[in-house]
Amino acid sequence: MIAAGITLLLFALLALGTPVAFSLAIAGSLGLFMIGGLDVLAGVITTTPLSTAGSYELISVPMFILMAEFVILSGVADGLFHAAKTWVGRVPGGLGMATALAGAGFGAISGSSTASAATLSSTTMPAMLKQGYDPKLAGGVVAISGTLAMLIPPSIALVLYGIIADVNIGQLLIGGVIPGILVTLTIMATVWALVLIDPSSAPRGQAYTMMEKIRSLKVVGPMLVLFMAVTGVIYSGIATPTEASGIGAFGAFLLAIKEGTVNRKSLAKALTHAAHASCMIIMIIVCAKIFGYFLTLTQSTQMIVDWVGSLGVSPWMVLVIILFGYLVLGCLMDQVAILILTVPVVLPLIKALGFDPVWFGVIVIVVAEVGLVTPPVGLNVFVVARYAKRPLQEIFAGVWPHVISHLMLLAVLVAFPSIILWLPKQMAP
Structure with missing residues (x-):
């Protein structure tokens, strides 16, 4: 009964607009006090912040965020879109496909979906509208392409899941x-299908010579080097994800210097943004640990596992219900908050059902991508509408075909x- 009451209090606080971190801390502290009194509460509160924030793996979060800020500072997204446009712009819906490719490329060196959506809104959206694209088609592909940063490494969301779930x-x-590659191809295929249905929604773009196409690839080189500096060293076993995050942040800083966009003002802005985002995420993780101790003491997760096991329902049916729950939550809450709140409860059940936690983590992020573009929250849609100065309803209307695909x-x-697990199994031990 205590666990149910405290959980209801948590959701009530969230519904009232209380910040996620404070909601977790208040509900968890009250629950600990009700169970063990002031001594238990004081013991958890005095030890949890340092033990959690001092985690070695947690260093990768501010480093990947800093990497994203330096990539934004470098302005490399413009070059990525131009290169993609040069190669596929002449194809029907080519600029939309180029947006997906630019989103994948930007995501591969940033890891932040909102940053990706904001950058694409400022670069690819005006180009599509200028060429005569249907605003719904243009806004939809920009919003969904921004979500690729959640999935393609270095993904801050996957790092958070790994920290919360204690997974590699x-x-x-x-x-x-x-x-990530399959999602990119799916976005491109959806654009192609939409243009096939209504050719007037996306006029053909400019044709380029083969020499112009080859020259456009010069911007891809630094991006590939940075991507390999992060993902390649992890895959080969040369560096841990935490070490790779430091390499990535330094590499992105060098890229920004190469592009000539670093000065005292821009550097201070990038560092400040990275510090703000890092503090917010780490604060949420620390407070989630307090709430997690409460769940552990009440044995809530174990009771849920035992209850589901007694139902005699197929594990796949339970998985479908869980994923449907994530889809519903994604329409209402921020993705970071969803991971923090649900993973400690859901993951023991997933393991008990015999599913791989690495596979489940990637699946959850794919579901979270859908949540980023569905109402009423749809964070990426709000970002695109703000930066592109287009109506929210227009962007939401444009993303529905992508949600279905x-x-x-x-x-x-x-x-x-095996689609997800094949590459991790090939990694160096």
Whole structure:
């Protein structure tokens, strides 16, 4: 009864607009006090912040965020879009496909979906509208392409999942590579299908010579070097994800210097943004640990596992229900908050049902991508609407075809776990 009451209090605080970290801390502290009194509460509160924030793996979070800020500072997204446009812009819907490719490239060197959506809104959206694209088609592809940063390494969301679930972060990041490619191709295929249905929604773009196409690839070189500096060293076993995050942040800083965009003002802005985002995420993780101790003492997760086991329902049916719950939560809450709140409770059940935690982590992030573009929250849609100065309803209308195609791909990834797990199994020990 105490666990149920405290959980209801947590969701009530969230519904009232209390910040996620404070909601977790208040509910968890009250629960600990009710169970063990002031001594238990004081013991947890005095030890949890240092033990949690001092985690070695947690260093990768601010480093990957800093890497994203330096990539934004470098302005490399403009070059990525131009290169993609040069190669596929002449194809019907080519600029939309180029947006997906630019989103994948930017995500591979940033890891932040909102940063990716904001950058694409400022670069690719005006180009599509200028060429005569249907605003719904243009806004939809920009919003969904921004979510690729959640999946393609270095993904901050996958790092957070690994920290919360105590799962190998390197395997999680590598596990996102093939699904990330498949999601990119799915976005491109959806654009192609939409243009096939209504050719007037996306006029053909400018044609380029082969020499111009080859010259456009010069911007891809530094991006590939940076991507390999992070993902390649993790896959080969040369560096841990934490060490790779430091390499990535330094590499992104060098890229920004190369582009000539670093000065005292821009550097201070990038560092400040990275510090703000890092403090917010670490604060949420620390407070989630307090709430996690409460769940542990009440044995809530074990009771849920035992209850589901007694139902005699197929593990796949339970998985479908869990994923449906994630889809619903994704429509209402921020993805970081969803991971923090649900993973400690859901993961023991997933393991008890015999599912791989690495595979499940990637699946959850694919589901979270859908949540980033579905109402009423749809964070990426709000970002695109703000930066592109377009109506929210227009962007939401444009993402629905991509939501449907995403759900179809999700079904494939669930049915064939080897798509996700093959690359992690090939990693150096």
